Amino acid sequence: MSNTQKHDLLKHLPGVDSLLDQILIRDDTHTIPRRVMVSSIRTVLDDTRKQILEDRLKAIDETSLIQSIIRLAQNRIKPRLVPLINATGVVLHTNLGRALLCDDALENIKTISGSYSNLEFNIQTGKRGIRYQVVEELICELTGAQSAIVVNNNAAAVLLALNTMAQCQEVIVSRGELVEIGGSFRIPDVMTRSGCILKEVGTTNRTHPRDYEQAINENTGLLLKVHTSNYQIQGFTKSVPIADLAAIGKRCSIKVMEDLGSGTLIDFGKYGLPKEPTVKEAVASGADVITFSGDKLLGGPQAGIIVGSTDTIDRIKANPLTRALRIDKMTLAALESTLNLYRDEDRAMKEIPTLRMLTRPLEEIQTHAGQLRTLISDKQIPNLEVETADMTSRPGGGSYPALLLPTCCVTLKPGGLSVSRLEKLARFSTPPLIGRIEEDRFILDPRTIQPGQETIIADTLETIILKELND
Numbered sequence: 247m248s249n250t251q252k253h254d255l256l257k258h259l260p261g262v263d264s265l266l267d268q269i270l271i272r273d274d275t276h277t278i279p280r281r282v283m284v285s286s287i288r289t290v291l292d293d294t295r296k297q298i299l300e301d302r303l304k305a306i307d308e309t310s311l312i313q314s315i316i317r318l319a320q321n322r323i324k325p326r327l328v329p330l331i332n333a334t335g336v337v338l339h340t341n342l343g344r345a346l347l348c349d350d351a352l353e354n355i356k357t358i359s360g361s362y363s364n365l366e367f368n369i370q371t372g373k374r375g376i377r378y379q380v381v382e383e384l385i386c387e388l389t390g391a392q393s394a395i396v397v398n399n400n401a402a403a404v405l406l407a408l409n410t411m412a413q414c415q416e417v418i419v420s421r422g423e424l425v426e427i428g429g430s431f432r433i434p435d436v437m438t439r440s441g442c443i444l445k446e447v448g449t450t451n452r453t454h455p456r457d458y459e460q461a462i463n464e465n466t467g468l469l470l471k472v473h474t475s476n477y478q479i480q481g482f483t484k485s486v487p488i489a490d491l492a493a494i495g496k497r498c499s500i501k502v503m504e505d506l507g508s509g510t511l512i513d514f515g516k517y518g519l520p521k522e523p524t525v526k527e528a529v530a531s532g533a534d535v536i537t538f539s540g541d542k543l544l545g546g547p548q549a550g551i552i553v554g555s556t557d558t559i560d561r562i563k564a565n566p567l568t569r570a571l572r573i574d575k576m577t578l579a580a581l582e583s584t585l586n587l588y589r590d591e592d593r594a595m596k597e598i599p600t601l602r603m604l605t606r607p608l609e610e611i612q613t614h615a616g617q618l619r620t621l622i623s624d625k626q627i628p629n630l631e632v633e634t635a636d637m638t639s640r641p642g643g644g645s646y647p648a649l650l651l652p653t654c655c656v657t658l659k660p661g662g663l664s665v666s667r668l669e670k671l672a673r674f675s676t677p678p679l680i681g682r683i684e685e686d687r688f689i690l691d692p693r694t695i696q697p698g699q700e701t702i703i704a705d706t707l708e709t710i711i712l713k714e715l716n717d
């Protein structure tokens with residue numbers, strides 16, 4: 247097109263007001279806020295102008311212009327945080343939201359958040375109350391600890407405990423425990439930000455009690471043990487158990503802290519899973535302070551729980567940082583309901599989704615996989631091979647990676663489109679369906695598929711594959 251033609255075309259572009267008038271009288275646009283519509287019109291007009299100048303558009307079609315604007319505006323008002331179907335089999339998937347809350351917690355969040363509450367109000371005295379009291383007693387009852395406090399997450403718990411107990415002092419840690427947790431949480435960095443001086447002892451694979459003892463001096467503030475929950479050192483290894491570290495601390499009058507990471511309140515060994523230290527055991531070992539997550543093996547809301555001796559927890563409560571790291575009423579409501587279930591372990595195992603999914607019997611998963619395979623096969627999607635296969639998976643994700651369990655998955659091999667294309671289309675669906683690719687198959691692990699999602703999965707697969715094959 248010549249420049250004159252282009253300018254002519256640009257001159258005939260409808261104005262913002264005229265487009266807005268035409269769009270606002272339609273009945274499919276009244277849920278879209280006016281400002282979103284105006285900004286969408288501007289975006290589409292800018293884009294159209296660019297296309298004309300770059301010779302990619304030779305005529306203006308006002309109807310398709312309006313359609314593009316409405317599509318863009320509808321997209322812009324769609325929620326960004328959306329539920330999805332986790333068919334990865336990873337129960338504690340940090341990127342997919344970690345622990346699913348139990349029904350009691352969900353209900354309690356609604357009850358407490360939609361109403362005024364005694365969050366920081368003592369109903370007996372009519373005076374100010376303490377936010378953490380609601381759960382402190384419960385945590386102490388379940389763990390045997392003297393005192394407890396809860397903060398935003400375990401990273402905050404570690405930061406706060408270190409800052410309270412060892413600011414400007416040395417903290418002795420084994421080189422084998424200087425871990426990085428996904429998402430840039432590194433023990434050495436947190437230590438620096440807490441105002442502590444990191445004193446590494448031992449080697450990557452072996453650390454002895456004498457390594458700690460020899461490093462202790464007049465500026466030692468704390469002995470720290472970090473539970474290496476997201477990796478394992480195997481072979482010629484040695485680490486100092488928390489009870490031995492606690493004994494060294496007592497002898498030298500130095501506080502001892504353990505970052506348990508995924509604290510668990512139940513003994514997974516009883517359910518045929520590899521043993522993880524329980525919070526109760528850590529408390530009984532004599533450590534002064536123990537920190538753990540609320541949304542890992544505990545199966546509750548995001549939170550960092552700190553338990554320990556009353557003198558230390560009181561100092562933590564008095565730290566001004568505590569106010570900056572405090573939990574919200576929604577978290578408190580969810581945590582109280584979740585912890586309450588642990589008073590009856592059978593109920594906890596049944597009603598806390600994380601515990602239920604981690605301990606699902608293989609036969610149940612096999613049956614579930616068979617049902618899902620049938621649902622998908624019944625759709626008779628052209629060229630799609632649907633099978634079930636016994637496999638192993640890591641349902642603990644980054645929180646419990648040592649846990650390797652047998653599972654049974656549905657495996658899909660599409661024809662006429664690649665497996666990676668199928669994975670992508672599934673991810674782009676509403677709700678997004680997240681699986682994994684293994685040996686050129688799209689794998690769906692029923693362990694994390696929630697009741698009722700099976701038909702959605704079958705429908706989704708039918709829709710996306712038929713659309714792809716027909717396009």
Ligand SMILES: *Cc1c(COP(=O)(O)O)cnc(C)c1O
Pocket residue numbers: 399400401402404425427431472473474475476505506507508538539540541549550645
């Ligand atoms: C997961 C983990 C953390 C961080 O906990 P968040 O609750 O994710 O903040 C800290 N330390 C250890 C050992 C962990 O495993």
